[in-house]
Amino acid sequence: MPDHIEIETTYSVDTRVRLPDLADLAPGGIEERSHELDATYYDTDDLRLAARRITLRRRTGGTDAGWHLKIPWGTDAKREFHAPPGPDTGAVPPELARLAASAARGEPLRPVARIGTRRTEYELRGARGEPLALVADDTVTGETTATAVWREIEIELVEGGREMQRDIGRRLTSAGAAPSATGAKLLTLLGDRVARPVPRPEGETAGDVVLSYLWDQVEHLLEHDPKVRLDEPDAVHQMRVATRRIRAVLQVFPSVLDRGSTRPVADELRRLARVLGLARDLEVLRDRCARWIDSLPDHAAGNRLTDVWLDAVEDHREAEMRRITEELSSPRYFALLDDLDRLRAAPPLTGAAERGPRSVLARDLGRACRRMSAAHDRAETAGDADTRLAAWHEVRKAAKRARYAATLAVPALGERAERVRTWSSRLQDVLGEHQDGVALRTYLDEHAPALREGADADAVLVTLGAVAGAEAVRGEALIDEAARVWRSGPKARDRFV
Secondary structure, X not given: OOEEEEOEEEEEEOOOOOOOOOHHHOOOOEEEEEEEEEEEEEEOOOOHHHHOOOEEEEEEOOOOOEEXXXXXXXXXXXXXXXXXXXXXXXXXOHHHHHHOHHHHOOOOOEEXXXXXXEEEEEEEEOOOOOEEEXXXXXXXXXXXXXXXXXXXXXXXXXXOOHHHHHHHHHHHHHHOOEEOOOOOHHHHHHHHHOOOOOOOOOOOOHHHHHHHHHHHHHHHHHHHHHHHHOOOOOHHHHHHHHHHHHHHHHHHOOOOEOHHHHHHHHHHHHHHHHHHHHHHHHHHHHHHHHHHHHHOOOEEOOEEOOOOOHHHHHHHHHHHHHHHHHHOOOHHHHHHHHHHHHHHHOOOEOHHHHOOHHHHHHHHHHHHHHHHHHHHHHHHOOOOXXXXXXXXXXXHHHHHHHHHHHHHHHHHHOHHHHHHHHHHXXXXXXXXXXXXXXXXXXXXXXXXXXHOOOOOHHHHHHHHHHHHHHHHXXXXXXXXXXXXXXXXXXXXXXOOO
């Protein structure tokens, strides 16, 4: 599916404003073109896409007629996806509808507006003739229940830099233009009909600190939803991290958020993390095995080590990705997103949430640290190897929770929370590496018959054994390293214990 990153700024202008001279910014000259554009915009009846600053349209005219989906993608940028116009003007291409599903949440997409544009476009070129920026002077006619006419100028970077974009913007402002309040034609036309997003909490209470972190993590989850659907590198991992961080907030800070009210959401987040987990584990496993094969001797037990079986691992991962895509299009997932929206808009705060953050967050962070210490004590006193490994796995989970809690609390608690964050992060990293090795060995044991199918079965079996053996040795070393990290951590009095 064709797509590109769009870095664009929009300015509102009236009919009296003249476009400033831009010739000095275009050593290769300026090419002028004119277009007549006609676009029908699609959204849910309650404009859910627009509320997330997502636009979906079918446009005729210009050089890129067809369907366009624009999704916010990083700072001051959007990613625009294209599909052919097709014969049916009312049938939204399924591949675009899927990318917008976390906003639409199962509601049908219907025409909500029509916008016509008379465009004069100026392409600024560099010394080699390369396009640097496009400046589009648009006279816009928008139609919903009424008709509106306005003028705006868009600056879109092509190969030019941000400074060029800012320079053009300064010249437009000096000529009488003003930065657009909406940044999109559809949002300008719809105005107050579009629901305002829940603002990020800004304040100094314990509730404000916790809710601002919660707000960020819900945004992180929503931003990675389309990236997971596109199967982009690390997207599943980032989405799973967001689910875990949100869940940690709900569980670790009962002094601020009523745990009984949030438990159903926490349970659904745990389930979503499990759905995301296997595909992520297989991604890590595949890369980890490839590194072992590169670093181990070429031969073992008279056979040359082979990586042909990694194709089967990738096939398994792709099957899991299809399962994830189905999950992300399910009513259960959409209900979870609705619950997270309600949680941000009307959180079940306790009375302590109105207090200053230091004592409240210190108490809850202390509880997370004590849980980590108790898990460590069980690991140290374990009577056999299997019990010891299971106990260290619990240390890893407790360290992860303490890390998230400390990260949230650093702005309020300062250096002590930062020391806990750094320590628990190091511990989690080492034990996470160990757990990846355990998962790899378990997977190889369970799937060895399938991985051996086909040619070079003996070589595959020898390779699996070599990789599993290397992981076993590495695992012991990682547990020893975790013990050293624990001893190097802050004293108990600095852990909020």
